[in-house]
Amino acid sequence: MKILVTGGLGFIGSHTVVELQNEGFEVVVIDNLSNSSEDVLKGIEAITGKKPLFEKLDLREKSAVQDFFKKHADVNGVIHFAASKAVGESVGNPLLYYENNINALVYILQELEKKQEANFIFSSSCTVYGQAETMPINEDSAVQPAMSPYGNTKQIGEEIITDVAKVSGINAILLRYFNPIGAHPSVEIGELPIGVPQNLVPFITQTGIGLRKELMVYGNDYPTPDGTCIRDYIHVVDLAKAHVVALQRLLNKKNQDKVETFNLGTGVGSSVLEVINAFEKVSGQKLAYQIVDRREGDVTLAYADTTKANEVLGWKTQSTLEQAMESAWKWEQKIRS
Numbered sequence: 513m514k515i516l517v518t519g520g521l522g523f524i525g526s527h528t529v530v531e532l533q534n535e536g537f538e539v540v541v542i543d544n545l546s547n548s549s550e551d552v553l554k555g556i557e558a559i560t561g562k563k564p565l566f567e568k569l570d571l572r573e574k575s576a577v578q579d580f581f582k583k584h585a586d587v588n589g590v591i592h593f594a595a596s597k598a599v600g601e602s603v604g605n606p607l608l609y610y611e612n613n614i615n616a617l618v619y620i621l622q623e624l625e626k627k628q629e630a631n632f633i634f635s636s637s638c639t640v641y642g643q644a645e646t647m648p649i650n651e652d653s654a655v656q657p658a659m660s661p662y663g664n665t666k667q668i669g670e671e672i673i674t675d676v677a678k679v680s681g682i683n684a685i686l687l688r689y690f691n692p693i694g695a696h697p698s699v700e701i702g703e704l705p706i707g708v709p710q711n712l713v714p715f716i717t718q719t720g721i722g723l724r725k726e727l728m729v730y731g732n733d734y735p736t737p738d739g740t741c742i743r744d745y746i747h748v749v750d751l752a753k754a755h756v757v758a759l760q761r762l763l764n765k766k767n768q769d770k771v772e773t774f775n776l777g778t779g780v781g782s783s784v785l786e787v788i789n790a791f792e793k794v795s796g797q798k799l800a801y802q803i804v805d806r807r808e809g810d811v812t813l814a815y816a817d818t819t820k821a822n823e824v825l826g827w828k829t830q831s832t833l834e835q836a837m838e839s840a841w842k843w844e845q846k847i848r849s
């Protein structure tokens with residue numbers, strides 16, 4: 513079975529390539545290296561003993577996408593990670609996000625639509641729920657108006673896939689991730705943020721290693737037990753494994769609808785201060801931080817109802833927050849040594 517993984521050298525993509533190869537799939541990676549490095553291939557090879565096929569390609573080039581599918585007509589499934597993901601950047605440069613996240617999706621679907629049958633897995637985000645009214649968030653929670661062009665591309669992407677699946681041989685699974693963190697336990701692959709990290713955990717580990725002076729905690733006046741925001745932090749290896757399970761569901765025709773949606777989280781909400789505590793525990797050092805104003809656009813609470821993923825998809829997270837933080841910390845130490 514040959515699987516195309518777009519964005520396969522990125523954070524979640526690379527961990528998924530490892531899990532696919534561990535399960536015996538042949539993987540071909542597309543990546544334009546805009547936010548990743550070819551060295552990631554070596555990390556994947558060190559873990560699995562095998563380098564995936566790699567095509568450096570920009571999915572915004574329609575003819576390149578067409579040529580790819582001519583060359584690899586035998587692809588049995590596509591896992592589509594390739595996308596831009598910085599919320600702030602998307603506000604400043606919306607067309608970059610619409611071009612990269614929407615045009616690329618359309619070009620891939622145009623090729624899959626030509627096939628009698630195709631299996632497609634889409635990287636979506638819990639951001640589609642905005643501030644959900646009830647916790648935990650299940651898949652029937654309302655999709656709220658997007659708060660950024662980035663968030664909008666995830667919503668529009670889901671809609672495009674749903675529309676196309678109705679009139680084609682495409683079956684799809686939309687995976688709505690909560691907050692992926694951590695690194696592979698081998699420390700051969702992990703997160704490689706370019707510039708100043710916007711996400712909490714890489715900022716914490718970079719502060720711990722001395723690359724940043726201190727963490728700014730965005731607000732401690734939220735209506736939560738300790739006043740800081742609550743999120744559902746999921747180990748990236750657990751998340752990667754969910755993609756393999758979802759793909760097998762499509763390949764084995766176990767899906768109940770042409771398009772299915774699953775929330776991928778642990779079901780446990782952790783506050784910013786709890787994440788800091790977990791870091792201090794696994795690293796054995798205090799973290800420098802100060803409380804500052806709230807960050808615009810942050811929701812107070814977001815954690816997943818995992819019932820559907822557990823019972824229908826048949827997948828569950830295995831790692832705790834501390835294990836995920838420990839792997840993130842080991843990775844940070846390795847890449848700075």
Ligand code: UD1
Nearest residue numbers: 599637639710711712715728729730741743784807809810
């Ligand atoms: C962010 C995006 C979300 C996207 C997700 C993907 C925003 C508003 N949301 O989610 O759309 O799907 O990343 O990775 O950007 N925090 C600090 N200090 C920091 C960084 C973060 O206190 O330096 C806090 C935030 O206020 C938040 C929590 O840590 O409460 C997690 O932040 P982050 O890692 O950016 O994730 P999200 O905001 O959940």
